[in-house]
Amino acid sequence: MKIILTFTTVFLIQLSVAASDTTLLLRQISYSQVFELAKKEKKAVLLYFHFDGCSTCVKMEKTAFVDKNVASIYNSNFVCLEVNTRKGEGVETNKIYNIQFHPTYLFLDENGNALHKIVGFFSPDEFILQAQNALNPTKTLTYFKQQYKDEKRQS
Numbered sequence: 631m632k633i634i635l636t637f638t639t640v641f642l643i644q645l646s647v648a649a650s651d652t653t654l655l656l657r658q659i660s661y662s663q664v665f666e667l668a669k670k671e672k673k674a675v676l677l678y679f680h681f682d683g684c685s686t687c688v689k690m691e692k693t694a695f696v697d698k699n700v701a702s703i704y705n706s707n708f709v710c711l712e713v714n715t716r717k718g719e720g721v722e723t724n725k726i727y728n729i730q731f732h733p734t735y736l737f738l739d740e741n742g743n744a745l746h747k748i749v750g751f752f753s754p755d756e757f758i759l760q761a762q763n764a765l766n767p768t769k770t771l772t773y774f775k776q777q778y779k780d781e782k783r784q785s
Contacts, residue, residue, distance in 0.1 A: 654695040655705045656712045661723045668709045668740040674764065675742075676708040679724065679734040681716040686751050687733045697754035703761050708737070737764035746770040 656678065659667060668675045680687035694700050704710055714720040715729060727736060737746040746764035748771075763769040 651701060651705075652696065652698045653701050654710055655701070656710050659711065660719055661711065661713070664709055664711050665738075665740060665742055671709060672740070673707055673709050674740065674745065675738040676704065676710045676761075676764075677723075677727070677736040677738065678710060678712045679715055679720075679727070679729040679736065680712065680732050681714055684732045689751055690733055690757075694752055694754045694757040697757075700754050700757055700761075703758055707761065707765060735760070737761075737770070744772050746772065 657664070657667070664675055664677075712720075713723045713729075715724040715732070729736070731749045733751075734747065734749045736744065739745055746760070748760050752760060767773060
């Protein structure tokens with residue numbers, strides 16, 4: 631019996647490691663822990679806002695989230711946390727950000743400062759491009775908003 635238990639445990643650990651290489655790893659932690667973990671791992675944060683029954687959210691989870699290239703860039707650069715805006719801790723977390731459209735992806739630095747925000751469905755390649763934009767200080771939505779505010783608009 632002990633051998634079977636040991637074998638099963640090892641198998642499950644290997645399976646979860648393999649899965650994290652091929653799927654977007656949504657951490658099983660609370661919102662209050664995400665920034666501490668991001669600092670420890672020296673990564674940015676991705677908050678994935680969704681709700682049960684959101685068809686576009688499900689489509690993203692079945693396409694982009696399971697793409698190995700998406701998993702590679704997101705898992706190595708972001709601490710990803712899903713926020714269900716209609717239940718549990720997600721309701722309170724959403725009060726901080728007031729997300730109205732789903733799915734919304736909010737990219738934050740390790741201190742919680744907004745870097746980039748995108749909404750809707752993205753192909754795996756488009757989703758990778760958005761991660762690259764979030765990691766490039768001159769390609770983020772926050773940067774372009776500041777440029778606009780500073781009247782540094784280009785035609």
